Amino acid sequence: xxxxxxxxxxxxxxxxxxxxxxxxxxxxxxxxxxxxxxxxxxxxxxxxxxxxxxxxxxxxxxxxxxxxxxxxxxxxxxxxxxxxxxxxxxxxxxxxxxxxxxxxxxxxxxxxxxxxxxxxxxxxxxxxxxxxxxxxxxxxxxxxxxxxxxxxxx
Amino acid sequence: xxxxxxxxxxxxxxxxxxxxxxxxxxxxxxxxxxxxxxxxxxxxxxxxxxxxxxxxxxxxxxxxxxxxxxxxxxxxxxxxxxxxxxxxxxxxxxxxxxxxxxxxxxxx
Numbered sequence: 001x002x003x004x005x006x007x008x009x010x011x012x013x014x015x016x017x018x019x020x021x022x023x024x025x026x027x028x029x030x031x032x033x034x035x036x037x038x039x040x041x042x043x044x045x046x047x048x049x050x051x052x053x054x055x056x057x058x059x060x061x062x063x064x065x066x067x068x069x070x071x072x073x074x075x076x077x078x079x080x081x082x083x084x085x086x087x088x089x090x091x092x093x094x095x096x097x098x099x100x101x102x103x104x105x106x107x108x109x110x111x112x113x114x115x116x117x118x119x120x121x122x123x124x125x126x127x128x129x130x131x132x133x134x135x136x137x138x139x140x141x142x143x144x145x146x147x148x149x150x151x152x153x154x
Numbered sequence: 155x156x157x158x159x160x161x162x163x164x165x166x167x168x169x170x171x172x173x174x175x176x177x178x179x180x181x182x183x184x185x186x187x188x189x190x191x192x193x194x195x196x197x198x199x200x201x202x203x204x205x206x207x208x209x210x211x212x213x214x215x216x217x218x219x220x221x222x223x224x225x226x227x228x229x230x231x232x233x234x235x236x237x238x239x240x241x242x243x244x245x246x247x248x249x250x251x252x253x254x255x256x257x258x259x260x261x262x
Contacts, residue, residue, distance in 0.1 A: 054165050055219065055238055065169045069196060092238050103168055105196075114168065114197045121169040122176035125241075 001112040002150045003120060004143055006078040010035045012139045016083040016100070024087050025049065025066055028079045028102040037077040037104055044072045044104070058091030061130050065121070067103035076113035077104045078120075080142060099133050119149050156187040158251050159203050160215035161222050162237055167196035170237045174217045175201075177244035185248050191215075194222060213251035214259070215240065224261060231256035 011031045018024035025048050033041040047068035051057065058064040079102040086096025103117055123129050129145070136142040160178055164170035175191040182189030192203045205226070208214070214232040216222055217240030233247065233256045240247060250256065 051166055055236070057169065059170070059173060059238070059241060067166055067168050069166055069168060092242055105168060111197055114195070117168050118172040118193075118195060118197065121172035124173055125176040125180060 001116045003078065003116050003146050004150060006076060006113055006116060007080055007143065007146065008035075009139045009143075011037065011077060011079040012142065013079075013081045014138060014142075016081045016087070018083070018087060019085075021052075021087065021089050024081065024083070024089070024100060025052075025102075028066070028081050028100060031079045031081075032077055032102065032104050035077070037075050038073050040072045044068065044070065047072065048102070052090075056090040056092065058089035058097050059124065060091050060093035060095065061124070061127075062086070062095060062098040062134060063101070063124055063130065064089045064091065064097040064099070065101045065103060065124075067105065067117075069105040069107060071107040073104045073106040076106055078102070078117070079104070080139075082142075099130075116149075119152075120146075123149050156212045156252055157210050158182050158187055158189045158213050158215060158248065159207050159211040160189070160191040161194060161203070161218060162191060162240065163194035163218035163220040163222055164237045165219055167194065167220070170219075170241065171195040174237045174240040174244075177241050178215060178217070178248065181244035181248040184245070185252060187248065187252055189248075194218070194220065213254070213256050215247055215251060217241075224259070227259050228261040230259055232259035233257075
């Protein structure tokens with residue numbers, strides 16, 4: 001499965017308005033809900049927050065990857081958000097997060113999307129890739145950066 | 155060539171497992187060592203360590219917030235850390251492994 005099949009322009013927001021961790025979780029979840037990717041907004045948000053409570057998904061380098069694998073997800077999807085100012089996301093390195101990937105995975109069904117998300121996670125270790133993401137200014141550019149993952153072998 | 159093996163695992167098994175594996179593999183490569191990292195994620199176990207892999211390994215790194223089958227590492231120099239620690243400090247962990255600073259693991 002291609003990453004560009006999981007992320008479409010309707011679930012991308014290049015100018016997040018949120019200022020806090022709680023707000024940004026809500027804002028990204030709302031995108032997924034409006035695009036009919038999740039069935040219950042509040043319950044999905046709770047699942048995301050439960051995962052954050054175990055350990056933050058603010059992995060540092062300005063990136064956060066809130067995620068949940070739950071029955072409230074109808075279709076696997078990857079929402080994208082960007083904040084110019086940055087948001088305090090309890091990141092591991094103490095820095096604000098600027099780039100957000102919200103992963104919505106269904107509880108069961110095919111696992112093809114998990115391979116794709118695993119590839120994305122691995123790629124986030126690559127500094128050049130992160131910088132390209134931070135510099136991308138519109139949805140098309142972001143998708144172009146991400147499409148590199150689709151082209152690469154694992 | 156020195157060889158490091160490891161296992162990564164996280165609660166949801168979607169993201170950190172793979173980030174940590176990639177970080178450790180990259181750090182090992184940079185340090186001129188071989189690395190094989192098993193990922194215990196939601197896809198299941200991938201890149202599973204064989205008995206031979208473990209025998210050959212000079213050091214073992216376990217980066218896990220979820221349960222990992224540990225008995226197979228009996229007698230090996232080993233260090234256990236959280237998965238996020240491994241993402242953040244991959245280089246330091248690999249350096250420590252290669253310097254032979256891990257303690258010998260013994261199954262209880």
